[in-house]
Amino acid sequence: MDKFVISSGHAKIVRGASGYIDEVDEARKVVSKVADYLKELDCTVDTFHDNTSKTQRDNINKIVKYHNSKSRDLDVSVHFNAGTKEIGGTEVLYYSDGNKVLAEKVSKAISEALGIKDRGAKKRTDLGFLKGTAKPAILIEVCFVDTKTNADAYKKNFNNCCKAIAETLSGEKLKEAVKPVEKKSVIHKVQVGAFSDEKNAANLAAELKKKGYSVNIVKG
Numbered sequence: 001m002d003k004f005v006i007s008s009g010h011a012k013i014v015r016g017a018s019g020y021i022d023e024v025d026e027a028r029k030v031v032s033k034v035a036d037y038l039k040e041l042d043c044t045v046d047t048f049h050d051n052t053s054k055t056q057r058d059n060i061n062k063i064v065k066y067h068n069s070k071s072r073d074l075d076v077s078v079h080f081n082a083g084t085k086e087i088g089g090t091e092v093l094y095y096s097d098g099n100k101v102l103a104e105k106v107s108k109a110i111s112e113a114l115g116i117k118d119r120g121a122k123k124r125t126d127l128g129f130l131k132g133t134a135k136p137a138i139l140i141e142v143c144f145v146d147t148k149t150n151a152d153a154y155k156k157n158f159n160n161c162c163k164a165i166a167e168t169l170s171g172e173k174l175k176e177a178v179k180p181v182e183k184k185s186v187i188h189k190v191q192v193g194a195f196s197d198e199k200n201a202a203n204l205a206a207e208l209k210k211k212g213y214s215v216n217i218v219k220g
């Protein structure tokens with residue numbers, strides 16, 4: 001697959017779940033980062049965020065309409081889960097059985113990138129997005145906003161998580177990430193004496209050399 005439409009769940013006004021992190025804010029970040037990575041992999045991507053709907057019904061309709069107006073192989077909706085007091089984890093929801101394997105793969109890849117539980121693929125035939133979109137579709141529940149370990153893991157591994165999604169959807173591997181710029185090394189100098197007479201400096205240097213130290217005389 002190389003043509004995708006990806007949208008964030010809910011809307012700017014009709015908000016989603018909120019806990020240690022906010023679903024709508026984070027879903028938007030994930031959508032845009034995944035789109036960047038997919039483009040790096042030469043995929044065609046359209047993204048959508050609903051900034052205007054005032055009701056849930058309008059919101060679902062608007063998202064579905066956008067997806068269905070584009071040419072694509074797969075529709076993807078990005079959400080975050082809420083409501084568990086347990087360990088949370090990643091889930092990917094699908095509508096038709098043909099998309100079960102992809103949903104499983106995406107769920108596994110995200111859970112591994114985040115180091116959280118893989119809750120796996122879940123068939124859902126009652127969700128507006130999955131019902132309304134005409135192409136194969138999955139709905140990603142990245143992690144739980146109200147499980148602290150999930151929110152922390154997500155914040156720490158955001159890029160990895162988005163890479164994992166892009167690589168799994170496209171079936172291609174991104175080039176190795178650019179290594180972070182090396183920190184400048186700091187040299188710690190040890191000074192043992194300061195002499196105005198060069199001879200005295202030379203004598204101390206000789207003594208230290210005898211003891212096996214490497215010595216530099218620096219004039220300054």
Ligand SMILES: [Zn+2]
Nearest residue numbers: 009016079080
């Ligand atoms: Zn949601």
